[in-house]
Amino acid sequence: MRKRVVRVAVVAVMVALVLLATPLAVGIQRSFFADERGELERAALAAAVRVGAKFASGDHTELPTGESDARVGLYDLAGRLRDGQGPATADPVTRRAMAGVVARGRDGQEMVAAVPVSTAERVTGVVRAADGTQEAWGRVTLAWLALAGTALVALTTGVLVARRQARTLSAPLEALSATAVAVADGDLTARADRSAIAEIDQVARTQNTMVERLTTLLEHERHFSANASHQLRTPLAGLQLGLEEAAADPDTGHLRAAVEEALERSRHLQRTVDEVLRLARAAPGPQVSERAGPLTGVVDRVERRWHGAFAAEGRRLDFVLEPSSRALRIPDRTGEQILDVLLDNARQHGRGAVDVTVRDMGGAIAMDVADEGSLALEPRIVFERGATTSRSGSGIGLPLARDMARAAGGRLTLVRASPTTFTLFLPIPEGE
Template sequence: MRRWLAALVAATTSLVLVSLLVPLALLVRSVAHSEAVDSATRAAESVAVAVGAVDEETLRLTAEQAGASSGHPVTVFLADGRVLGAQAARTRAVDLAARGRSLTAAVPGGREILMAVQGAPGGTAVVRAFLSDDDLDRGVHRTWLALLVLGVALVGLGIVVADRLARAVVRPTTALAQVSHRLAKGDLTARATPQGPPEVRTAGLALNHLAGRISDLLAEEREMVADLSHRLRTPLTGLRLEAESLADPGEAARMEARVDALERAVTAVINDVRRRSRERASCDAVAVVRDRVEFWSVLAEDQSRTVTLDLAPGPLPVAVAAEDLADCVDALLGNVFAHTPDGTSFRVLLIPGPDDAAALTVSDAGPGFGPGGPPRRGESGAGSTGLGLDIARRAADESGGSLTVGRSDLGGAEVRLLLGSARGDSDRR
């Protein structure tokens, strides 16, 4: 925007200066020509007065003195053909002036000022003052150069002033854009400092009001979800009591296990809602992945699955909460158990990635994603809703990483998560 305003001011100022300075330059040249002609005319008139009133020697000295004082050579052509003063050739214009008519004639190299003097001895005499082209344009080029420098200086000054004014508008506008980007990234504490023109200050106040309103709405939403989650504890307590009252101990134990799992899920929802209002947490990816793989290894042994675990030497801090990373690993391994037959082997690989990130890869020897690729969230495909991959993708995005899927070297599906470093996340904040 600053460059556009500077270019606009430069173009506008240039047009104004051209429309002003070009006529002024022509006027300067015209004035210089008029002054040079007037000077030569005065020199010719001073000599014409002496023609017929003094002798020839005095007339010659008068012509020489007039030419020396004015800077324009002065010549007197007498009627009998004699020439006094500066030597010059008799031109057709001189012959025309000898008929009694004063005139100005253009000749090669300049201009002649011819003045006819009647009543001189022997007939009409002609006084000639010569103006060279340099005499006509004396001082014109210097004046033009001064006007050009003045024009360039005015254009430069206009650009500087326009840049200052543009900065006064662009700086607060850029600050508003930065605040909006921070809000888009989840920093709801970002606020704009109203500054600049009144319109920009009004926009800053409106953005601050919008940010405050968003914070209030999110807080209300979190409280509503948390309250709803707490309300679920009452029926959970009733289910637990019903499970304890069952006569079959085995059936009672299974029901209690189901109730415990449901209660843990409800607690996780509450903690997740509460955690969104706090600073992003971090964890050691090596410890979390090892713990979850050991948990699933028991079920893998029951289903005759071969588990390969390859972990980098810890610790490997990532910008993901331990609970979120555990849910992510559970979702990926749960997909392996849900969508591959018993006996299918799988591998979990955790290695350092670029910029202190962590690369988590889960691959299996199953049928893979199929020709349609992995299902999207909310879309069913081969018995999958795509929620597991969405959980993993969200965890990767929130850490500043990414998720990619493909075919593994084992022959089945492969999901690779790039988890951002906790140190890098601290620097960004």
Template sequence: MTRRIMAVAVISSAIALVLFLLPLAIAVFNLFLADAQATLERDALHAAIVVDPSFSASDRTELPKSPPGDQLGLYDASGGLIVGTGPHTADAAVRRALAGQSTRTNTGGLLVAVVPISASESVTGAVRAATPLSGVWQRTLGVWLILALAAAAALAVGIIAAGSLARRITRRVEQLTLASQTLGDGDFDVRTTPSGLPEIDRAGAALNMTAERLGDLVMRERHLAANASHQLRTPLTGLRLLLESGLSDPKADHRGILGQAIERADQLDATIDALISLARGGSSGSPVNPVSELEAVERRWRGVLESAGRPLRLEARDDLPHPVIAEVALRQILDAVLENAVRHGSGQVTLRARESHGAVAFDVTDEGNGIPLGADIFGQGVSFSGGSGLGLALARQLAEDQGARLLLSARVPRTQFTLLVPVEGAGAAFSLARPL
């Protein structure tokens, strides 16, 4: 690729130089030619002024000195050379001058300029000045050599610049290729850096955006897998226990047990749909009734807590504002916190909804022994009783995705988790509010 870029740059530079220098070289030659002819004509005119118009062949006329190699001659009306240098008899240029016409010509390797000498309105002679054309060529070739050297220098600079640019482009393209390969290998953290080349930077920005989107998609899918495995384990265990109890008790109400099993299977199906929708960003926030949501949580968990001998208490006012959050997300977060209270807490569990600084706070409190200071309860894999430690970590991530915050608001003497959900129109008031 580097060679191709350099070849294109060199060819383009060479063509540009030729198109520029060829007319310039011709113009230089024509300029020197016109200058030499004008100099000759000026010398001839000067000599004609010096000569007396009424000269005769017997007069001893002196002409100005001419440069070495040049010719300067005085011709009479008959075309004969009287004094100076040049053809002994008039040539075509002298004859035209004797006819009254100043002449410039290029003949026999000489530049010739002839001016007539007049007296009493008649031509009495002519002055002829000539110089070798080789002098013009020498001056022209000198300038052409300078132009050629300048062109070679410009071409060399072009080659160096093209090589530098080609290496720069090639290096950036190789980095893009490597980044693409890394992205294809599953590393979604790969990013390209700006190069100062707009076209390549746009490609790099597109690659960065693709990597970010793919990473977000894969992360959502991973969260889906982890969340699904964690959130579905308890309902599946409950369903299994329900079916096993029906099988082990011949006198059990099998029809009623099957009905409960179908109801729990429907709940599992709804949970799976909700998890998929959340993982793929398909659930947007909308105002929800906090009292209705707490009552739904109470219905789902009262039986589980009663079977463990633990009471469930609900506290909420009917006039609370409606927070903005996806309903399925709110249920998943509260279920995760309730499951944590069931697994790791003890005593009465209290569900409370209250207003707090532009948000609605959902408190889940139990009478457990508290959580040690310094423990990162929301870290993945953190558990104090052999659990997976995924529930609270996923719940906090889900809350942040919805613009809410899940906090450990009290450690001792009772454990309390608080979910802060902004109400509609809270905006900066919620983001700047105190945690509780």
């Protein structure tokens, strides 16, 4: 690109110089020759003034000398050279002046100016002044060389400016191309820098916006896959375990109970899938859940799912609902999913008894999930994806729960690090 910019600039400068220098060179030539003819005419006039009246009567008259480099000659009306320098007989230019007019022209390699000499309003002779064209051409040539030198300096300056401008123009474009190559190679953090050119900055901003949107889409897809695998792992494991126990025990009563539990878990799986898909399709910012259910139903389902898991580890799980909160309705799918994440986090990373307290905050429901352990992570990174202190952790659950709460118009916060206590705030739908 740099070569093309320089080439275009040089061609433009050359065209401008040609268009400017050609008429200027012609004007210089005409001006210098006009000056030379004017000098000859002034020399002839000066000599004609010195010619006395005696010349008309045929007396000898001498022309003044030394006032001009021109060859000055005096001719009578017969065309004979009477004094000074010039051809022996009058040339055509001199003969035209015999008519009483100032004549100019060329005689071979000489420029000629002829001025009539008048006495008593009668032409009595002609003064002829002539000089060679070599001196005029010498002056024209020097002027043309000066003009060519000026044009060369202008062309050199144009080339230097063009090269600098080419670097200025091509550098941001080359950087923009390098950024595009880096993005194509998988570096989604690459961004185009600002430059001093508004048009290129606009292209860079457009490219950065495109990369940011692509990055958001790719992260959205990756998060969806991670969220789905995280949320489905525990329900699927419980479903598989229940079916394996039913298959090992041929008792009809146990089989019926296992089938009912499997149906309940499959319905929970369906709700999980719907919630993860809803979160994946949600636009940034709060998106209040479309469906609200009784708070007591949410608590009952969560307690049934997790009571056995904690009991199997010898740990207590208690749910406490304030009386004023029992009749309220909340975004039930979101509430179940977030409670599942918090209880799974307490079972894997906490210790001791787990208490879930539900409080009516007036326009919102607050759910406190507390265990007797201490948070191993720094509070400032607890909701960052991938942040975990154990091999069994994935660092997905808590960030996912926070995103679900935000999408429902709520908030999930860490209240205390020891004993570990999380609080979920969910809005109560209008009219409740």
